[in-house]
C-alpha cells in the first residue's frame with residue numbers, strides 16, 4: 180500500500196481553482212470552560228489536503244504562482260513545546276508535507292497579499308472562521324483599491340468547501356483501509372456491548388466499555404456522540420443522556436462508531452438486554468432487517484441514495500401494514516408519506532473523514548448523484564413507536580429498532596464494511612451469550 184499522496188490531492192484542488200487563490204485554515208483548540216479545552220480535532224478538509232494534525236496552520240494554494248502550495252505553521256518554541264506539546268516547525272513541515280514553501284504564522288499578514296496578486300478570486304470557507312475571512316477580505320480589498328497594479332487582485336469570494344468536498348466523495352485505497360480499521364474497532368465494541376448488556380446496570384456502563392474497546396483497537400475514540408438507548412429512549416433519535424438503568428425485557432439501541440486515523444464508522448445495532456428477543460421485538464426487527472436488505476440490493480454503480488432510500492421506505496411500509504399499524508394500501512402509505520410517523524429520517528448519508536461526510540448529494544442538474552466505485556455511505560432503516568402514541572396497539576408503544584451498516588461501492592456492486600457486526604437475529608442472540616471479558 181502506498182502512503183497517501185497529499186500533494187496530488189492539492190494539485191487536483193489547484194486544477195479546479197482557475198484564477199482563484201485558496202486559503203484553508205487548520206482547526207484551533209476550542210475552549211471548553213475557562214482555561215480547559217475540548218480534545219483537538221483537525222479540520223477535515225485541511226487534513227485531507229495536508230495530512231497534518233497540527234492546529235492553527237494555514238494552507239494557501241496559488242494556481243498562478245511559481246510555487247503553488249504554501250503552509251503557514253506555528254514556529255518552533257522551546258517553552259511552548261515543553262508546556263503544550265511538540266511542534267514540527269518550518270523545516271520539518273516542508274519535508275513531511277512536501278510543500279513548495281513553508282512560513283511561520285507571523286509572516287501571514289505580510290506574505291498573503293503578495294500571494295494574492297495575479298489571482299482574481301479567493302476560495303475560502305464562507306461558513307466558518309469569520310475572523311480569518313474578515314482579515315483576508317480586508318487584505319484583498321486593500322491590495323489595489325485604485326487598480327494601479329497591472330495584474331488582477333481578488334475581487335470575489337467563493338466557497339472552497341464545495342471543491343474539496345467533491346474530491347472527498349470518491350475514497351482512495353488508503354482512505355478505505357482506514358475506514359476498514361474504524362469498522363474493525365467498532366465491531367469489537369458492539370460485540371462487547373452485546374456480551375455485557377445482561378450484566379451491566381446502566382447505558383453508561385456500556386458506553387464507557389465501548390469507548391475503551393474503540394481505543395484498545397487503535398481508534399482515537401468515538402466518531403460522534405454515541406447513542407446508547409435502552410427501551411423507549413431508542414425512540415429519541417438523537418438521545419444523548421446515555422445514563423438510564425437497563426431493564427430486563429427491553430431492547431437496547433446503540434448507534435456508535437469509532438474514528439480511526441480521522442476516518443469515521445457509523446453503526447447501529449438493536450438487541451435484547453437479556454439476550455432473547457420477545458415475539459413483538461422480533462417482528463419489528465425483521466421488518467427493519469428486510470428493509471435494510473432491500474436497500475443493499477440497490478447499492479451498486481449507477482443507482483443513487485434515493486434508490487437506496489425508496490427500497491427501505493417500501494419494505495418498511497409493507498411491514499407497517501403487516502404489523503397492523505397502518506391500514507391503508509402500501510401505495511397510499513408511501514404516496515402520503517404515512518410511514519414518516521414511524522420512520523422520520525433518511526436512510527443514508529455519505530461517510531468518510533466526517534461521519535456525515537461533507538460531499539454533494541445532487542449533481543449539476545439537481546439529480547441525485549449516481550454511485551461510482553469508491554463512494555461510501557450508511558444504510559440505516561428504523562422503526563420507532565412513541566410511548567404515548569394511543570393510535571397504535573399498546574404492545575408496540577415505546578419500541579424502537581434501527582440497524583445501520585457502512586457501505587463501499589465497488590466496481591460492480593458494494594462491500595459492506597461493517598458486515599461482521601452481528602445483525603441476523605440468531606447471530607445477535609448468540610453474541611449476547613458471549614463472555615464480555617474477551618473484549619477487555
Ligand SMILES: [Mn+2]
Pocket residue numbers: 445528557559583
Ligand atoms: Mn448514521
